[in-house]
Amino acid sequence: xxxxxxxxxxxxxxxxxxxxVFVTRISTWWPLGGHSAxxxxxxxxxxxxxxxxxxxxxxxxxxxGAQDIWGEVLEFEPGRKLATTxxxxxxxxxPTRLDIEFHALPNGHCRVTLTHSGWEIWADRANEMRGNYSxxxxxxxxxxxxxxCAV
Amino acid sequence: xxYETHHExxxxxxxxxxxxxxxxxxxxxxxxxxxxxxxxxxRPAVSQHLRVLSDAGLVVVxxxxxxxxxxxxxxxxxxxxxxxxxxxDDVLTRFADxxxxxEDPAA
Numbered sequence: 001x002x003x004x005x006x007x008x009x010x011x012x013x014x015x016x017x018x019x020x021v022f023v024t025r026i027s028t029w030w031p032l033g034g035h036s037a038x039x040x041x042x043x044x045x046x047x048x049x050x051x052x053x054x055x056x057x058x059x060x061x062x063x064x065g066a067q068d069i070w071g072e073v074l075e076f077e078p079g080r081k082l083a084t085t086x087x088x089x090x091x092x093x094x095p096t097r098l099d100i101e102f103h104a105l106p107n108g109h110c111r112v113t114l115t116h117s118g119w120e121i122w123a124d125r126a127n128e129m130r131g132n133y134s135x136x137x138x139x140x141x142x143x144x145x146x147x148x149c150a151v
Numbered sequence: 152x153x154y155e156t157h158h159e160x161x162x163x164x165x166x167x168x169x170x171x172x173x174x175x176x177x178x179x180x181x182x183x184x185x186x187x188x189x190x191x192x193x194r195p196a197v198s199q200h201l202r203v204l205s206d207a208g209l210v211v212v213x214x215x216x217x218x219x220x221x222x223x224x225x226x227x228x229x230x231x232x233x234x235x236x237x238x239x240d241d242v243l244t245r246f247a248d249x250x251x252x253x254e255d256p257a258a
Contacts, residue, residue: 035238
């Protein structure tokens with residue numbers, strides 16, 4: 001077993017709004033040029049869409065119009081939770097899992113927590129690497145998320 | 152970790168047969184012949200898949216007596232995990248930027 005990758009970020013809006021932006025406006029904020037199947041051929045993806053229902057697909061439309069299916073929606077609770085299988089760049093018989101939860105904070109803001117689990121499917125030796133890999137998250141949070149949240 | 156490295160890793164694992172070869176190594180180091188015996192592909196094909204996995208940094212070869220043993224390379228897996236980690240940093244930062252852009256904090 002391997003601990004999942006867990007990330008969270010606070011955003012200045014209610015959970016319903018954060019969920020809506022995450023799901024329905026994903027193409028406007030997702031780094032299409034850097035993080036897509038299309039990007040590996042040197043072109044930004046055209047769009048990402050999440051079909052808003054359980055069983056719906058997460059689909060990238062590549063620069064040439066071809067589709068790359070990234071995952072399938074497992075849970076869809078507006079304002080609360082989105083869960084999907086996650087297998088961009090690989091076939092769907094070896095998916096990892098993505099859980100994105102939206103929690104209200106007392107100040108009217110929202111904490112978005114992303115959990116990427118199941119990636120040990122690639123190899124069960126993953127666990128032994130954890131000790132080597134404890135650096136990074138806090139630093140990245142401090143340097144990247146802090147400024148982004150302060151806007 | 153460079154962009155090319157993680158791309159090579161993902162590309163190497165995208166092939167189902169190659170992934171089976173890689174997963175077979177989870178049980179421990181194996182010579183080519185033993186891998187081929189448990190998989191529905193020829194020995195030359197297994198060798199070719201191992202070469203791709205090795206080029207991507209996912210597999211290492213070591214000589215044990217007269218045998219060449221193939222094993223999972225933890226460095227390659229760590230590279231993949233590092234990439235995934237930074238990947239989600241990028242994604243969430245962009246998401247927060249979008250919220251900040253569209254939300255009026257005074258509202």
